Amino acid sequence: MDVLVDLVVPVKELRRAKSRLAPAVADLPGDDATREQAHRALALALARDTLRAARAAERTGRLVVVTTEPAEQLGAGGPWETVRDTGGGLNAALRRGADHLRRTGSREHAFAVLQADLPALRPDELDDALAHAAARFAEGATSAFVADHAGTGTTLLVAAPGHPLRPRFGPGSAAAHAASGAVALDGTWPGLRGDVDTPGDLARARDLGAGPHTRAWPDPPTATAVGAPARETAC
Ligand SMILES: Nc1nc2c(ncn2[C@@H]2O[C@H](COP(=O)(O)OP(=O)(O)OP(=O)(O)O)[C@@H](O)[C@H]2O)c(=O)[nH]1
Ligand SMILES: C=C(OP(=O)(O)O)C(=O)O
Secondary structure (H helix, E strand, O other): OOOOEEEEEEEOOHHHOOHHHHHHHHOOOOOHHHHHHHHHHHHHHHHHHHHHHHHHOOOEEEEEEEEOOOHHHHOOOOOOEEEEOOOOOHHHHHHHHHHHHHHOOOOOOEEEEEOOOOOOOOHHHHHHHHHHHHHHHHOOOOEEEEEOOOOOOEEEEEEOOOOOOOOOOOOOHHHHHHHOOOEEOOOOOHHHHOOOOOHHHHHHHHHHOOOHHHHHOOOOOOHHHHOOOOOOOOO
16 A cells, blocks of 8 residues: 555635534633634634644645635645545535545545544554555555544544545444445554534543543634644546
């Protein structure tokens, strides 16, 4: 497997994202509009911290964000490419990102999907998980995944070079990916496994050590923590 792995990261429309985190904003001061804005800011903070760590990983090649949001909205830690999410849900968005990579010259690379709700992700964890995947591919596996901390969801799905991504994200996706033939990767990667769906997950990620955006939420982080702006790719 090539040293570099091209990543597809899905970022849902912020005003519809992370509905299970509504209780985390319920007690914030202000009116409903203020709380809705804080909810969108939280979804954005999770994504920004995930992207920041993903971009910093040494094994990350191209980084493609599939979203309806404007590239500049995602801001921190670029550059990455954005591909427009044209609907159809998460797995359709991921296939669109993978198609974009394939059409634009990444045919020989391994591809991976990384969820965008991993605010405590550390670049070295992602590098280590991608190295584990490469080792399994050398043994003949064609895809591999990392289950979330609950063991039911999936935070990373990797396809070996020359093999398609077969995303089966959604409830029970860890079992669905295993049933599709993907091998489960073993490793103590708390940030990589630490997806944030509920207020309890958010507290857990903050205890682990979340990135600057999630740490600062509901306030914005300082400009120095934000980093370079994103680069948008027409698609
Ligand atoms: N581009 C894109 N990303 C999606 C879509 N649905 C989910 N995602 C992303 O997939 C990842 C995991 O999503 P979920 O945990 O199901 O997030 P969610 O749908 O925002 O959360 P809930 O409303 O609480 O179910 C996150 O990075 C989301 O931003 C979609 O339709 N399009
Ligand atoms: C979409 C997924 O995330 P979650 O289960 O956390 O919603 C998944 O793990 O497949």
